[in-house]
Amino acid sequence: MDTTGSDAVLARLMHLHPKLIDLSLGRLTCLLDRLGNPEKKLPPVVHIAGTNGKGSTTATLRAIAEAAGYRVHVYTSPHLVRFAERIRVAGKLIEEDALTTLLEECEAANGSDPITFFEVTTAAAFLAFSRVPADLCILEVGLGGRLDATNVIDKPIACAITPVSFDHQQYLGETIEEIAGEKAGIIKAGVPVLVGPQLGAANQVIKAKAQGLKAPVKFFKADWHAAPAETGDSFHYRDEMGKLTLPLPSLKGLHQINNAGLAVAIARTQKALRLPEAAIRAGMGWVRWPARLQDLAGSNLHKLLPEGATLILDGGHNPAAAGILRPVLQGAEPVTRPVTLVMGMINTKDVAGFLKPLAGLVSRVIAVPIEGETAAVDPAYIAATATDIGISGTVARDVPAALAMVSATTKPGETPFVMIAGSLYLAGRVLRHAGLYPD
Structure with missing residues (x-):
């Protein structure tokens, strides 16, 4: 860095x-x-x-x-x-x-x-x-x-x-x-x-x-x-x-x-x-404000997903923010667009409280660490919490690996909808990986 x-x-x-x-x-x-x-x-x-x-x-x-x-x-x-x-x-x-x-x-x-x-x-x-x-x-x-x-x-x-x-x-x-x-x-x-x-x-x-x-x-x-x-x-x-x-x-x-x-x-x-x-x-x-339902189309991270996929970045990290994300995910037409949440979180936040409003909308949570953050929640805990709530939970070593996982499991004819959320610290790492620096 x-x-x-x-x-x-x-x-x-x-x-x-x-x-x-x-x-x-x-x-x-x-x-x-x-x-x-x-x-x-x-x-x-x-x-x-x-x-x-x-x-x-x-x-x-x-x-x-x-x-x-x-x-x-x-x-x-x-x-x-x-x-x-x-x-x-x-x-x-x-x-x-x-x-x-x-x-x-x-x-x-x-x-x-x-x-x-x-x-x-x-x-x-x-x-x-x-x-x-x-x-x-x-x-x-x-x-x-x-x-x-x-x-x-x-x-x-x-x-x-x-x-x-x-x-x-x-x-x-x-x-x-x-x-x-x-x-x-x-x-x-x-x-x-x-x-x-x-x-x-x-x-x-x-x-x-x-x-x-x-x-x-x-x-x-x-x-x-x-x-x-x-x-x-x-x-x-x-x-x-x-x-x-x-x-x-x-x-x-x-x-x-x-x-x-x-x-x-x-x-x-x-x-x-x-x-x-x-x-x-x-x-x-x-008005511009990064990491608020920011569309990452065309970025190097978006290119890791299948053609037609949507990749959205949001810094939301509390239950109220999850409630705001609900209508966005509701519009993703999950029959043809399986919704994946790539998520990392700081340990002062409520993992279950953030995930509960999204149950029934998100088909899978892929939990990732937050690079350089010692206070980040263990991805295994996030995945287990998601599973307890009724959302399939798994882990990946980082965001690019999570997106590669989405690509590898996408069925023919599907155009996945992927949202990265859970922490502004994670959002910052994502923007750096994507080469999108706020100005």
Whole structure:
């Protein structure tokens, strides 16, 4: 694997704290003070939390703003192939030399003080954003919200909470109410909050937090709504300002209509930038976000499958994400298109919870390791769990071997449908193998 100058610094930063995750704001606040508080020198900020859909909502809002001619900083996580994907400066991924310099500056300012990897790299992102002019900064929460490193921003122009579901329970709580409470921790006094589709309990928690801070809050369905049009080639959006009929977002899946709708709600609620309808329309076609129902047709991995096969990559890794994948798999016509799920997963995730919504749709699970990830689930366990649920489970040494297995077992006349899912870490390895680097 190719290495860069920033890789060496990132490797050192991994060892500044004994834990990968230790939610707190104190260590980062201290480092930011030493760096001259770059977080206070950013353009208008939109802050986005939630369990599923954060990245797609962020990407859609960015596309809308750039379609209007604005320069946009974006901070997201995790990366898929290269760390630089996390930091987009005025529309472009941060350059390697600049990233290395910034990381070294943060490392020097922090010294040997304990600080987590995400905290110190978030400081580097703020430093990068503070030094390059832009019109908008979109920050995606890393984990939770209340104690996430991005939550040092005092006064964003808007906050958004995408659907909340079960994930990272060891850090955020065991109930939807507890998890929603952590996500709602990004809400600030008087700052408008846009809320995506939620379970009822999550809505109540978010509403209470917003009311306590006198933050105007707009909920899905009650205050804004997005739904597919009858023609199937557009979607309807409505809010207090009126109705729009918009092109479908270029990101695949019906769930992306709600993500796009939330981005539109943010765009129409914030007051810092003028984002006209024309930019909203253009943004729907401009948006790109890798490993979200990404079609790998034409890639070197796709060529391992029989002619006519479909190969889709998705980073979904929790039960809610599996529910989103269901309608995609339902459309695969399993009588003539046997559906195979190639799957790897990190050991903090719920293997059975991810697979159960897919039972009856997936004919076979081929479990694979995740290259370089010591926290990956043993493929044999994934295969056994699939078998217990009623899906044929087997293992392969890697993704290319799994695809070769599909090819070898495809009957004449069949055109297999293959989905690779279960982990963003696996998705990153797949994109590297396929030669498809996010840009």
